[in-house]
Amino acid sequence: MSTLEDEVTLLRRIPLFSAIDPGKLKLLAFASDRQVFHDGQTVFKQGDVGDAAYVVVSGIADVIVSIGGNDVSVAKLSENDFIGEIAILCDMPRTATIKAEGELDTLKIKKEHFLGLIEDAPQLGIEVMRELALRLSKTTAELSEARQQLKSQSS
């Protein structure tokens, strides 16, 4: 059985939370639910309303996007990765389905707790921005690469 202290250590390992005051991190750990998913269990579905984000403690989460009725696995997330933060940041439906691959241990952070924490610790807000900006640049790079490929194929 893990204690609060273990969870604080765990949270601190996550880059997003590394700059946060330990007291606040403990509060976040206290307020979050540890959730274990068994193999194949759905964490959340694409299109659902999001009310929480998850931090992967151990195991692998499969990110599945439904394209034209077909489910396509687009990424795998593992330890210390943050899942589902977009839905709680901008009040939009989940953009992908997440399924556990093998046993998946997570820390569930409710939307209001996460937002409350950003208000209290602006540093976290900046971290979130940085993380999102990194992803955006990565996505942009991928997109232009894909366009390039498409162009070379059609010509």
Added chain:
Amino acid sequence: MEPNLLKYVWRHSRKEQIWMLIIILLSMPTYFLSLELPKRIVNGPIQGLGFESPDDVGHFLQTYLPVPDWILGEPILLFSGFELERIPFLLALSLTFLGLVAANGLFKLYINTFKGRMGERILRRLRFQLFDRVLRYPLPRFRRTKSSEVATMIKDEVEPMGEFIGDAYTLPLFLGGQALTGLTFIFLQNTMLGFATLVIVVIQAWLVPRLRRRLIQLGKQRQIASRELAGRLGEIVDGIQDAHTNDTTNYERANISDILGRLYFIRFELFQRKFGVKFINNLLIQFLAFLFYAVGGYLAITGTMDIGQLVAVIAAYKDLPDPIRGLIDYDQRRLTVEVRYEQILEQFAADDLQDPETQITATGPVPQLSKGFDISNLAVTDETGTKLIEKASVTINIGEQLAIVGAVNSGSHHMAEVLARVLKPTSGRVYVNGTPIDDLPEYVTGRRISYVDGGTFFPQTSILNALTYVLKNQPIVDRDLTGAEEALYMNQLAETRRAANIELDFNANWVDYDRAGVKGPSELIEEIRSILVDVQLEEDIRGFGLRGTLDPAEYGDLCDQLIIARKRFKARLSELGFEDFVEPFEPNSYNIQASVAENLLFGTALDSAYKPENLASNPIVQSILVENDLEDALFEMGKEVAATTVDLFGDLAPDNPFFDQLNYMDAEDLPEYKAALTRIGNLSISKIDKEDRLLIMKLPFSYTENKNRLGLLTDDLRARILEARKSIRLILSKLKVPPVAFFETESYNPAASVLDNVLLGRVATNVAEGSGRVDEAIKALLDEMGLTDDIFHIGLDFNIGTGGKRLSEIQRQKLHLARALLKKPDFLIVNRALNSLDSRSQRNIIENVLKRARNTDGHPCGVIWVPINPKISLLFDRVLLFSDGELIADGNPDDMNKSQPQFQELLNV
């Protein structure tokens, strides 16, 4: 009904009234003798009148003809009596007195009982008649009738009539007789004084009714205002949610205060006037006394009248005011109740009451309809003159599956109401089974046609009773009564007849299994189950069963089975992959998913003194903690919890969302804990305030290791808690009423739900959907053990609450539809019901119902559905399309979808 209360009473109690009059007359002689005798006892044997010499004797039972002397000149002796000496004469007279008093009392007892019984019978008859009228009101009238007003009229307003009925005829005759005797006597003594008295009485008789006119008016106003009060109170309670959600509670307060104020002024004026009238009455009567003293005295002094006559007149006058006052009081009561009666009658009057013949019970099974609806030139206009339906002609055959569609207010909705006999046609003809629908008794339409709309009112009862309500048209099987019960029932029945109430036995078995097409209770449950599956309610009912509690005394076998299920479930935990997150309660191990309190008591508290928040102040628990050397440890634990909590939450604003995770402390209590911790410091428990100790000791009991995750429960502490568990068990099980239901593998816990009984453990909160999976597994196990039927049965006993409010709106709508199917109708009419359901569920249920209607072997059931979504009509064989009250198309929906532009438009909205 009789327009006048006295006439009504006379009509229904003539014989009794006359009989009572006879008894009252018979009681008179004993009454007067019992008044007369004491005087003779005192004057005769006691004071010695007639016993002047020792040889004198008294004549016991000497009787004269009871005729006044002035008629025959001298008294006529009938019986000279027994001669008795003074002492025996005294004893004889005293014993006679005793006998007379007893006889008198018995007469009184008999008369009062008789009067009371007569009054109650007529009251029962009156109430029943009024209620009968309510059942025969035309339905539209209920749009203007407040239910609580009807209740108060039948219950409260007629109540005083019961008391009056017994006196209605006898009292005025009796008092009138007395007054007349007195008056005659005065006349005989002195004609002039007699006339004077008569004049006064006539003035009273003329004046008092005039003074009372206003009283009658006020009485009427009071009745109306009281009824309005009852009506408004009922309305406010029914709509209580709106008062809260709109902040209109003060508006309602003002409304009730206003009515109460009006009532106050009416009542105040009423009793002011009442006492005023009383005052004038008394004054007039006492004016007579003045006349007797002044005029009579003058006449006596001047010698026109002798003193003896005057004394006799004054004596006779003494008896006059009481009967006159009594008569006046009687008249007052009569007026009050007559006004009430007329008022109530006015309220219950309706010239379009349904003919009682339409509501009689059927004499045998009601045959199926052989022909469907035949409607021609139907037009319906509402009370404001708006045309709802115009010139509709249509034939609907047995077994047809038909949808009536149209925009809202197109007439489709009203068409269904006409077919269900809920709305009366203004013109045109509606035939069912070849007969005009209004000529059919309700037992034909009510049993052969089902009607469901969006309304979802249910009286408070069990789900099973709510369902079988539709099968209860008349008693089917009489009760099995033993000799004594039979006698009691016959007595009740005789009384029912005397009050002309309905003679059907409410306590007989009314459920008509034949109509549901089943042979008995167990088949009925099966039928209900298959219907509930079709309307998608079966799972909910099983859920009620699983979450409900069971009384082992009633369901012994089932409880035994559930204990077996409990053992099997436990054995299966690892097979199911649950062993990591389901922790059964074991007597010898600490359950980390459960709180310290649960681990300590090892059971659920039945007595509030054993609830976690009260354990710290519970003396028995306290002493056990000390005994097991646990107090200090728990106190340290409490301090640690408090310190951590203060540390974590101390500087957060009280509205911070993080506080909702704090389950063992309120945000407002934090500063208190902070201060207490500073006070306590490193002091041991024996050295601190009692209040601080209680504050801290509240915390450890609700601490759950796996939830709060502070790592405070060392192995040693757990072991000591287990020791304390044993001592507590030992002490508490010796108490007469055990305050705790213990977790025991071998016995069923009546305080816990069926699910919790099978589980007998706790599910970890940190496994996603853990408890949902456990519930599913338990359901599967119970299913496998063949217990689902029992669980379903328990679910059917679920109490749905007042108005069915313990069910959701969706469940109520499904329940309504289910019972419409249960009565196996020839036509099922569904009018915009199921409007709370999402469209997918609606569609599924409609498909199920249509399939069920088709598969009734040899018993075709027609379905007439007014769907909320017009697209649903594509599932039906035929569609009637309404627009602006007119039936504009009638045909196959697929054809219409190709060629009928308005139908196409409707589907594409």
